[in-house]
Amino acid sequence: MEILLEQSDRLLQHIRLDFKRYLHNEINWKERLIGIKGARGVGKTTLLLQHLKQLALPAYKAAYFAMDDLYFSVHSLKETADTFYKQGGRLLVLDEVHKYPGWSGETKNLYDFYPDLQILFTGSSIIDISKEVGDLSRRALIYDLPGLSFREYLIMKGIANFQALTLKEILYQPESYGKLVDKKFHPLEYFSDYLKHGYYPFGVEHPASLYQRINQVVRTIVEIDMAEIPTFDIRNAKKMLQLVEVIAGQVPFKPNIKELGEKTQIHRNSINSYLHYLEQAKIIALLFPAGKSTATLQKPEKIYLQNTTLLYALARESANIGSVRETFFHSMVSPSHPLVAPKTGDFLIDNHYTLEIGGSAKKKMQIQLTDNGWIVKDGIETGSNEVIPLWVFGFLY
Numbered sequence: 001m002e003i004l005l006e007q008s009d010r011l012l013q014h015i016r017l018d019f020k021r022y023l024h025n026e027i028n029w030k031e032r033l034i035g036i037k038g039a040r041g042v043g044k045t046t047l048l049l050q051h052l053k054q055l056a057l058p059a060y061k062a063a064y065f066a067m068d069d070l071y072f073s074v075h076s077l078k079e080t081a082d083t084f085y086k087q088g089g090r091l092l093v094l095d096e097v098h099k100y101p102g103w104s105g106e107t108k109n110l111y112d113f114y115p116d117l118q119i120l121f122t123g124s125s126i127i128d129i130s131k132e133v134g135d136l137s138r139r140a141l142i143y144d145l146p147g148l149s150f151r152e153y154l155i156m157k158g159i160a161n162f163q164a165l166t167l168k169e170i171l172y173q174p175e176s177y178g179k180l181v182d183k184k185f186h187p188l189e190y191f192s193d194y195l196k197h198g199y200y201p202f203g204v205e206h207p208a209s210l211y212q213r214i215n216q217v218v219r220t221i222v223e224i225d226m227a228e229i230p231t232f233d234i235r236n237a238k239k240m241l242q243l244v245e246v247i248a249g250q251v252p253f254k255p256n257i258k259e260l261g262e263k264t265q266i267h268r269n270s271i272n273s274y275l276h277y278l279e280q281a282k283i284i285a286l287l288f289p290a291g292k293s294t295a296t297l298q299k300p301e302k303i304y305l306q307n308t309t310l311l312y313a314l315a316r317e318s319a320n321i322g323s324v325r326e327t328f329f330h331s332m333v334s335p336s337h338p339l340v341a342p343k344t345g346d347f348l349i350d351n352h353y354t355l356e357i358g359g360s361a362k363k364k365m366q367i368q369l370t371d372n373g374w375i376v377k378d379g380i381e382t383g384s385n386e387v388i389p390l391w392v393f394g395f396l397y
Helices: 002-013 046-054 079-084 103-113 150-156 167-172 176-177 189-196 200-205 209-223 233-249 257-264 269-281 308-318 321-333 388-394
Strands: 033-038 062-066 091-095 118-123 141-144 284-288 302-305 347-349 353-358 375-379 387-389
Touching: 002 046, 002 062, 002 091, 002 103, 033 091, 033 150, 033 375, 046 062, 046 091, 046 118, 079 091, 079 103, 091 269, 118 269, 141 257, 141 269, 150 189, 150 200, 150 388, 167 388, 176 200, 189 308, 200 209, 209 233, 233 257, 233 269, 233 302, 284 321, 302 308, 302 321, 302 388, 321 347, 321 353, 375 388, 387 388
Parallel strands: 033 118, 033 141, 062 091, 091 118, 353 375, 375 387
Antiparallel strands: 284 302, 347 353
């Protein structure tokens, strides 16, 4: 126990508080059981460590435990938490809970039997809380943390610090983002670098090794994290990696299930399930037709890689600009608004707003007969009532 507390203290000494993710201000920190889910590398651990450091409590009262620590190979979470509690502990931060077998059942017991013990935990995006043993979904307040938005990237780089915009401000009030552009700030000066390097916080800090680290992250997700999915046979990890490679070379595209099966040697009846696993892991994003079910076995209308930095890391030469634009739009809007594929246009937001994505010369022909339709253009700084700059959607969070 003392070793765990020492490690917690040591970690906090190196945590900086000068930049916090947007989610930090949205979490109800008074809740007794809080979970942060998200893909590897988006900053879940840092978020909770920053909260812990701000409290400025001694480790015996508030501590961080990494659940993949060798300590937990011979000690249970329940007995460790009991000792911590009896010594005065009242706040536990549990990192990567999915690495600890039976975490949900033991966490439920801690919640039920230690009513003044607060537990904060991080977990893989793959975890389905409602299907875990003990079902924590009725007890835990769960938040999803995406990667950096364009707005957060600008803050983290020390370039500019602006407030987030709402979707309605972007759609109906072009002056809300027009006033951001001035002699000191031109968003397009930084937008390209964000697309290539800006989604993951570790990419902003260590750009030279970014793509190598992303490839390692993808392999770790497929070969290790997916073992947590009860219905996924980890022996098929190699086929899953082949599927990722095939998708990276073609996104966005309308999937041909037979062709994907032939290229990856995955049975066509399993392809949709595998795509669903990759979406859970935040490696790809699936766009379904408007009005259709989004069930696991439903064929998606389009497949994207989850974000543009991932796209550049995996596709490189085949990362065409059209793919990059649509991937950026999807990754920025989908965390807060549902997206589907309309009959005309590229995206339908909230089943109400139709948007067509393109370059600066894009015309409104595809959606000219559509109510509530906008053209989203890359390569422009400001817009109008019918035309919106692409970069602005990076200010939604």
